[in-house]
Amino acid sequence: MITDHNVYKDLIQKNESKIVLLVMDGLGGLPLDTTGLTELESAYTPNLDRLAREGSCGRSIPVRPGITPGSGPAHLSLFSYDPVRFDIGRGVLEALGIGFELGPNDLAARGNFATVDADGLILDRRAGRISTEECVRLCEKLQANTSLEDEGYDVFVRPVKEHRFVLVIRGAGLGGELTETDPLVTGKPPLAVRDESGTPEGAHTAALVNKWIDQARAVLKDEPRANSLNLRGLAKDPGLPSFAAMYGMRAAAIAVYPMYKGVARLVGMEVIPFEGDRPHHEIAALARVWNDYDFFFIHIKKTDSYGEDGNFEAKVHEIEAVDAVVPDILALKPDVLIVTGDHSTPARLRSHSYHPVPTLFWGPNVMPDSVETFGERACERGALGIFHATEMVPWALGYSDRLARFGA
Amino acid sequence: MITDHNVYKDLIQKNESKIVLLVMDGLGGLPLDTTGLTELESAYTPNLDRLAREGSCGRSIPVRPGITPGSGPAHLSLFSYDPVRFDIGRGVLEALGIGFELGPNDLAARGNFATVDADGLILDRRAGRISTEECVRLCEKLQANTSLEDEGYDVFVRPVKEHRFVLVIRGAGLGGELTETDPLVTGKPPLAVRDESGTPEGAHTAALVNKWIDQARAVLKDEPRANSLNLRGLAKDPGLPSFAAMYGMRAAAIAVYPMYKGVARLVGMEVIPFEGDRPHHEIAALARVWNDYDFFFIHIKKTDSYGEDGNFEAKVHEIEAVDAVVPDILALKPDVLIVTGDHSTPARLRSHSYHPVPTLFWGPNVMPDSVETFGERACERGALGIFHATEMVPWALGYSDRLARFGA
Numbered sequence: 010m011i012t013d014h015n016v017y018k019d020l021i022q023k024n025e026s027k028i029v030l031l032v033m034d035g036l037g038g039l040p041l042d043t044t045g046l047t048e049l050e051s052a053y054t055p056n057l058d059r060l061a062r063e064g065s066c067g068r069s070i071p072v073r074p075g076i077t078p079g080s081g082p083a084h085l086s087l088f089s090y091d092p093v094r095f096d097i098g099r100g101v102l103e104a105l106g107i108g109f110e111l112g113p114n115d116l117a118a119r120g121n122f123a124t125v126d127a128d129g130l131i132l133d134r135r136a137g138r139i140s141t142e143e144c145v146r147l148c149e150k151l152q153a154n155t156s157l158e159d160e161g162y163d164v165f166v167r168p169v170k171e172h173r174f175v176l177v178i179r180g181a182g183l184g185g186e187l188t189e190t191d192p193l194v195t196g197k198p199p200l201a202v203r204d205e206s207g208t209p210e211g212a213h214t215a216a217l218v219n220k221w222i223d224q225a226r227a228v229l230k231d232e233p234r235a236n237s238l239n240l241r242g243l244a245k246d247p248g249l250p251s252f253a254a255m256y257g258m259r260a261a262a263i264a265v266y267p268m269y270k271g272v273a274r275l276v277g278m279e280v281i282p283f284e285g286d287r288p289h290h291e292i293a294a295l296a297r298v299w300n301d302y303d304f305f306f307i308h309i310k311k312t313d314s315y316g317e318d319g320n321f322e323a324k325v326h327e328i329e330a331v332d333a334v335v336p337d338i339l340a341l342k343p344d345v346l347i348v349t350g351d352h353s354t355p356a357r358l359r360s361h362s363y364h365p366v367p368t369l370f371w372g373p374n375v376m377p378d379s380v381e382t383f384g385e386r387a388c389e390r391g392a393l394g395i396f397h398a399t400e401m402v403p404w405a406l407g408y409s410d411r412l413a414r415f416g417a
Numbered sequence: 418m419i420t421d422h423n424v425y426k427d428l429i430q431k432n433e434s435k436i437v438l439l440v441m442d443g444l445g446g447l448p449l450d451t452t453g454l455t456e457l458e459s460a461y462t463p464n465l466d467r468l469a470r471e472g473s474c475g476r477s478i479p480v481r482p483g484i485t486p487g488s489g490p491a492h493l494s495l496f497s498y499d500p501v502r503f504d505i506g507r508g509v510l511e512a513l514g515i516g517f518e519l520g521p522n523d524l525a526a527r528g529n530f531a532t533v534d535a536d537g538l539i540l541d542r543r544a545g546r547i548s549t550e551e552c553v554r555l556c557e558k559l560q561a562n563t564s565l566e567d568e569g570y571d572v573f574v575r576p577v578k579e580h581r582f583v584l585v586i587r588g589a590g591l592g593g594e595l596t597e598t599d600p601l602v603t604g605k606p607p608l609a610v611r612d613e614s615g616t617p618e619g620a621h622t623a624a625l626v627n628k629w630i631d632q633a634r635a636v637l638k639d640e641p642r643a644n645s646l647n648l649r650g651l652a653k654d655p656g657l658p659s660f661a662a663m664y665g666m667r668a669a670a671i672a673v674y675p676m677y678k679g680v681a682r683l684v685g686m687e688v689i690p691f692e693g694d695r696p697h698h699e700i701a702a703l704a705r706v707w708n709d710y711d712f713f714f715i716h717i718k719k720t721d722s723y724g725e726d727g728n729f730e731a732k733v734h735e736i737e738a739v740d741a742v743v744p745d746i747l748a749l750k751p752d753v754l755i756v757t758g759d760h761s762t763p764a765r766l767r768s769h770s771y772h773p774v775p776t777l778f779w780g781p782n783v784m785p786d787s788v789e790t791f792g793e794r795a796c797e798r799g800a801l802g803i804f805h806a807t808e809m810v811p812w813a814l815g816y817s818d819r820l821a822r823f824g825a
Contacts (some may be wrong), residue, residue, distance in 0.1 A: 039782070075816070077815065364784055386524060
């Protein structure tokens, strides 16, 4: 069931319990032909196996059946926000993805460099997929030579990868429902940004963005390939209901990579600074702030990175490194510990995938099911079955006695 | 989760992959008292067992828990159209059910012959369940002696079974939301058809139908039992979004019985003509058109027919006949093969039932789960769990890499 926050909000009760959500990015995998075992099934994980034995297991669907999620939507789902319902603009996710710290007055857009002909008709929507180095140079050029200062706005142009960049406009009174400039086919000119909200701030914002686009295209006009650009997914931080407001929990995020700090911040979690980038550094940070928060999101990135590299063995070893810090988490005596992934990233596919994600719940109030080890196939027999990822926080609220009885 | 097409439509990407949906009608069964095994569990199915061992299994719910579906809604569900949301008029389903080829200008109604007294009050809403032969005679009589030609419309009256028939009115400008004539109790007169849409075409159509009803009742007035009639479920082809438009796949339907060709046509599949009526004839047709389509719906009817006859053994043998053609399907190298039923038809019940339907997915990207054989109880432990039938096409889209990543 996809979580409806309205069902929970009147039931929330506060207490001293502690909930840990330990996310191994891209945890789920597919079996090796030689051994028939997945990455998680291959890893030596005595501590995770103990948790599986003592707790309840299942498999989670991040977005919908068959759908491969990006990291942003996948994490929103883990935090109980259905990514289909809570539509976060691509610009916002792209900005989060490069670690740009978005503020409440920021409008973000995903930019694509493009090639146009002498008549301004699009020849290549991706400017021949220019190199990332080229993208960096072009963004610096735009940053230096475009400005909305006379209108009272700051502009940030940041490279992403190949032909993709992020534009952020910062200042008061931005908003509206803004259309994209990309006609999505070649042979046509880029479109002007229009506002579909009919609000004064929408009209103002559309005009502002079009003004910047005109400047930017003038700056690019002599470039051999990237002589134009398009903007897509223009949006502000959607102002999601905060995790604290919905669930009455002070939430801390412990993550190494910017994107995950960004998405945690988007739901109002506090990002904990710490030194180092290994799982034991993250658990040290957890221990340090243990008394200050109720809910702790810990993000392990490298499981996904190795999956995307197709490096089965390195993914196995990273899972083992996480297993090794589990005793340190248990030493803090959490009331609920969830171990899961945001999605699967099978080394065999070298990419995110739609396969359901092995998930375990552990804690004094969690029913021990018949699962004896932590793995994809073991979790198929788990008590939690196959479920939407937005159910995780609600189950944890139950296990930690943070929900009052529903009805008399 | 019931499939929401809106979530998928922006993610569709085309490729060369091939998806086969092999439907054994009424596949699910109940155990024999003597052996404790269902029809599927009793059948010798080495090929299906291999697919189960190498793929993922589960059980599907066609409409909602506890609900026994008719063939029309059950197939809509398999094609990913929730039959609760996509409400197909009974008249349309009844017309499809007798193999009537509905066009876009056709209004179809389900008709029931009825008995009325001298005052026109209904004595028997089913005209004493007249025989099907009698129904045929009455329909021919109505066809010969009623007409809307002076209004510019064609009329078709076709027998279904016992007191049931189909009326189709063909011509431009039909529509509206039309009420039924059956008061659903005896002792009252039939009602006139009214339009509830408030549109000019609705008012026009209601008047046209009432005109035909008056003619028809005059033709029937001296019949001993079927001296009147009622019309229910008056509707046009609902114009479902086509399978091709939603999923970017050219879909072919290979079926022997008209009803299944009809429901496939309703979602825009192309019906493949072929000689013969056995599973191997259907697979020969599949091989012949393999290069021309992306998605193949293959319908096996007799499993259901034998179930409805209460013929356990014949249903077992038909399942075995389907098992025997599985290697010919695999020889075509499908990227995803789904084997399922549209609903259960346990020989013990001699009717369709609400029991979840054993289902398997096979293909290179399908996670092999712990299920070793294809059967109701084996599928209970499958990776796909218990799921709504509308999830099948979405999972197949995932397994065949036909969905772009959701979000950044």
